[in-house]
Amino acid sequence: MENKTGKYFKYAIGEIILVVIGILIALQINNWNENRKKETLKNEYKTALINDYTKDTIQINARLLRNNLRIERINSIGDSIENGHFNNLESYYKLYNNEFVGIRVTNVYNTNSFNLLISSGKIDLFDKDLRKELMELNRLQTTEKTVQNGNKGLLLDYMLNLGSKYPTIGNPLDNNATHQLLWKNVKVNDLPKDLVNHLIQERYTISRYIELTDNVLQQTELVLNLLSSNSK
Structure with missing residues (x-):
């Protein structure tokens, strides 16, 4: 009886050990599967973020180039005005018609992947x-976006003011009857001052855009470098 009891206990202990080992293996497999799922999801977010931010850099660089060229043009106009190259109203009419541009x-940033990362709580990946x-x-x-929406609003007010005060075609010195009619009741002597003020506001708006966008770029x-290095 003692021998049978000892064998029984040994058998029971062995069974318990096997069950425990089985549980540990199952837990390990489950942890491995969970980690694999997390890694897969993490890589999907990385790919999406890299795609979004790469598009942003292309857009930003193109707009920075365009706005830097516009700043150079505005500075050139300012130098010409200071040097007396615009010394009559006709020269300002031409400047107005050529430089009154949008x-x-x-x-417009590609933020869908980032917003999904935040809203899903997966940023801890x-x-x-x-x-x-x-x-x-x-x-x-x-x-x-916040600063430039405000600055763009101010610039738009300047543009609307110019557009409401001065026709965008011709000038009163033209012999064209239509042009003379359009400019008939316009206070033409205010044009140089209004146009210079508009260019000053435009230069400020663009300069702030370049400064803030450079920071974003x-x-x-x-971030792109970090995402790429973590992907290796």
Whole structure:
């Protein structure tokens, strides 16, 4: 009986050990599967973010180039005015007709992947440093859009003021009867002052856009480098 009892206990202990080992193996497999799913999801977010931010850099660089050229043009006009090259009303009429142009001083960022990352609570898939830089990029984008919406509104007011005061075709010195009629009741002597004020506001708006967008571009490139290095 003692031998049978000892064998029974040994058998029971062996069974328990096998069950425990089985549970541990199952837990390990489950953890491995969960980690694999997290890694797969993390890589999907990385790919989406890299795609979005790459598109942003292409857009930003194109608009920065265009606005830097516009700043150069405005500065050139300012130098010409200071040097007395615009010394009669006709020269200002021509300047008004040629330089009363629209500009692009806001960016449309690709934020769908980032917004989904935040709303789903999956941002913890990334390490602390990358999370910090992602949030900083979002802050810079928001700042740029907020500031430039205000500046663009002021510039639009200047443009509407010019458009309401002065016709956008011809000038009163033309022999064309239509042009003379359009400019008949216009206070032409105010045009130089109004046009210069508009160009000053335009230069400020574009300069702020370039400054804020440069910050966004640098941060975007930093985030792209982090995403790419973490993908290796």
